[in-house]
Amino acid sequence: MxxxxxxxxxxxxxxxxxxxxxxxxxxxxxLAQHIAGHAQSQRTRDKxxxxxxxxxxxxDAAGAVKGADLxxxxxxxxTYAAIGAAIAPHLKSxxxxxxxxxxxxxxxxxxxxLLPDHVHFVPGHPVAGTEHxxxxxxxxxxxxxxxxxxxxxxxxxxxxxxxxxxxWRRVGSQVEIMEAGxxxxxxxxxxxxxxxxxxxxxGTVTDLEEVTKSEVIKFSASGFRDFTxxxxxxxxxxxxxxxxxxxxxxxxxxxxxxxxxxxxxxxxWGESDKLQELFTRTRDIRRGIIDAKQA
Amino acid sequence: MxxxxxxxxxxxxxxxxxxxxxxxxxxxxxLAQHIAGHAQSQRTRDKxxxxxxxxxxxxDAAGAVKGADLxxxxxxxxTYAAIGAAIAPHLKSxxxxxxxxxxxxxxxxxxxxLLPDHVHFVPGHPVAGTEHxxxxxxxxxxxxxxxxxxxxxxxxxxxxxxxxxxxWRRVGSQVEIMEAGxxxxxxxxxxxxxxxxxxxxxGTVTDLEEVTKSEVIKFSASGFRDFTxxxxxxxxxxxxxxxxxxxxxxxxxxxxxxxxxxxxxxxxWGESDKLQELFTRTRDIRRGIIDAKQA
Numbered sequence: 001m002x003x004x005x006x007x008x009x010x011x012x013x014x015x016x017x018x019x020x021x022x023x024x025x026x027x028x029x030x031l032a033q034h035i036a037g038h039a040q041s042q043r044t045r046d047k048x049x050x051x052x053x054x055x056x057x058x059x060d061a062a063g064a065v066k067g068a069d070l071x072x073x074x075x076x077x078x079t080y081a082a083i084g085a086a087i088a089p090h091l092k093s094x095x096x097x098x099x100x101x102x103x104x105x106x107x108x109x110x111x112x113x114l115l116p117d118h119v120h121f122v123p124g125h126p127v128a129g130t131e132h133x134x135x136x137x138x139x140x141x142x143x144x145x146x147x148x149x150x151x152x153x154x155x156x157x158x159x160x161x162x163x164x165x166x167x168w169r170r171v172g173s174q175v176e177i178m179e180a181g182x183x184x185x186x187x188x189x190x191x192x193x194x195x196x197x198x199x200x201x202x203g204t205v206t207d208l209e210e211v212t213k214s215e216v217i218k219f220s221a222s223g224f225r226d227f228t229x230x231x232x233x234x235x236x237x238x239x240x241x242x243x244x245x246x247x248x249x250x251x252x253x254x255x256x257x258x259x260x261x262x263x264x265x266x267x268x269w270g271e272s273d274k275l276q277e278l279f280t281r282t283r284d285i286r287r288g289i290i291d292a293k294q295a
Numbered sequence: 296m297x298x299x300x301x302x303x304x305x306x307x308x309x310x311x312x313x314x315x316x317x318x319x320x321x322x323x324x325x326l327a328q329h330i331a332g333h334a335q336s337q338r339t340r341d342k343x344x345x346x347x348x349x350x351x352x353x354x355d356a357a358g359a360v361k362g363a364d365l366x367x368x369x370x371x372x373x374t375y376a377a378i379g380a381a382i383a384p385h386l387k388s389x390x391x392x393x394x395x396x397x398x399x400x401x402x403x404x405x406x407x408x409l410l411p412d413h414v415h416f417v418p419g420h421p422v423a424g425t426e427h428x429x430x431x432x433x434x435x436x437x438x439x440x441x442x443x444x445x446x447x448x449x450x451x452x453x454x455x456x457x458x459x460x461x462x463w464r465r466v467g468s469q470v471e472i473m474e475a476g477x478x479x480x481x482x483x484x485x486x487x488x489x490x491x492x493x494x495x496x497x498g499t500v501t502d503l504e505e506v507t508k509s510e511v512i513k514f515s516a517s518g519f520r521d522f523t524x525x526x527x528x529x530x531x532x533x534x535x536x537x538x539x540x541x542x543x544x545x546x547x548x549x550x551x552x553x554x555x556x557x558x559x560x561x562x563x564w565g566e567s568d569k570l571q572e573l574f575t576r577t578r579d580i581r582r583g584i585i586d587a588k589q590a
Contacts, residue, residue: 146516198577219482243562247519259499
């Protein structure tokens with residue numbers, strides 16, 4: 001007899017890149033008997049049905065969460081408060097509620113107080129993604145070999161945390177439990193600052209007078225190209241990330257611009273040893289990433 | 296009867312990523328009867344022979360250029376003046392001398408005056424590369440679908456420019472003729488600034504106290520990873536790029552930091568519309584790059 005799925009009914013609130021990838025992975029690993037989906041737009045709901053991402057589709061989030069033993073919020077963080085208020089009265093007793101947002105302190109602050117006591121709130125963040133968005137962009141392997149970070153507030157039921165961790169492991173991820181504030185600092189540097197810089201330089205380039213857009217595109221293979229890929233990520237999602245992780249991002253940005261100013265001075269004064277020393281040192285961390293199979 | 300090769304004897308001065316890739320591509324397309332090579336280190340010379348990158352190997356650059364009808368300098372730009380002085384008396388009359396350096400005004404300034412009048416000096420820059428270095432890292436397809444920029448000073452023999460352009464086309468590139476000063480501005484923004492920023496952020500990250508190196512490596516797939524690839528590029532080559540294109544790099548850096556400061560202010564004051572507007576605008580240029588097949 002086939003093993004019982006990990007969850008009976010999973011509700012996906014939001015069916016973009018992460019939601020649709022979760023659907024593919026959950027189906028492939030047979031982790032749920034039923035996937036209920038909610039999306040705000042009719043277009044996404046139609047697409048989700050067409051792509052068989054869901055077993056039931058709901059125009060209201062409340063309808064999707066009814067009877068679900070796992071609810072995963074996969075929408076931009078600015079929508080969390082409204083979604084929390086809408087679904088709270090309809091959550092099943094003992095259900096696990098998680099999310100996939102890239103900032104965790106603000107999620108705990110904004111969503112936590114709205115939830116009833118009989119629900120296990122385990123905020124999460126799969127450190128995985130592509131520059132593509134929407135229900136068509138998902139694929140089952142997105143989480144393979146990546147990390148999923150869980151940031152349960154103190155006192156969270158351990159069995160609930162472990163059950164959610166098991167879901168992430170089954171879709172191919174390694175799980176790390178982390179304090180939410182530390183998560184936000186780590187991600188500020190590994191993800192948020194790189195995205196901010198990429199968005200910024202692509203913006204700078206489009207404003208130039210002397211160099212045309214078509215020249216930039218032509219010769220982009222020499223470095224710029226990689227920044228444009230990052231800067232093609234979902235605008236709403238990233239707007240929300242920066243606003244929700246404001247302090248940590250500004251702190252990291254301050255360190256970065258300090259270093260950039262020093263580097264500019266090295267160039268202006270022709271301090272070749274200092275440039276070479278930095279450029280040699282930065283090679284090491286690349287090796288670490290290759291060794292850790294995250295390249 | 297087989298077509299006569301484009302060149303009788305090509306001399307590669309420097310056999311790193313670009314030199315070895317040129318060797319592979321020239322052999323594959325049968326563009327030279329003989330490839331003579333020079334490298335400064337015994338290790339590289341041995342490797343070049345072992346990998347059959349050259350038909351003759353020379354410990355002195357002067358020996359390699361003797362009788363060559365095409366000389367391609369593929370070393371870091373800080374070596375150009377010494378190489379120019381060493382090879383100048385040995386260059387064949389009517390030979391074409393080119394290079395692959397990433398800055399062109401400084402090359403014309405430093406190398407041009409050293410060369411005899413009977414040589415055609417056509418500075419060049421293949422806009423192609425990887426983060427790997429050394430004679431083992433080359434491959435014939437490196438230039439395929441990329442651009443090669445030539446920046447002949449006013450008055451350069453047109454037949455020589457055309458013959459060199461033909462070499463680049465035969466190894467798979469499209470050729471663009473450009474004024475050297477304009478080249479340096481275009482590359483400052485498409486290549487030099489992105490590399491500088493990547494080196495800088497990787498440096499910033501390695502200096503952090505609160506977030507460990509192993510955490511950065513673990514969670515690098517969320518954006519940081521792409522910067523580390525760029526920041527793993529050859530340290531000497533890049534040191535030379537920044538020192539040789541100082542003015543244009545500092546000018547672009549000034550624009551970038553201005554924009555970054557404005558963006559930081561948007562985040563601090565929660566100006567979500569401005570963030571979203573920028574993040575939406577930056578998606579367009581990505582589409583242009585994909586359409587131009589440079590993605």
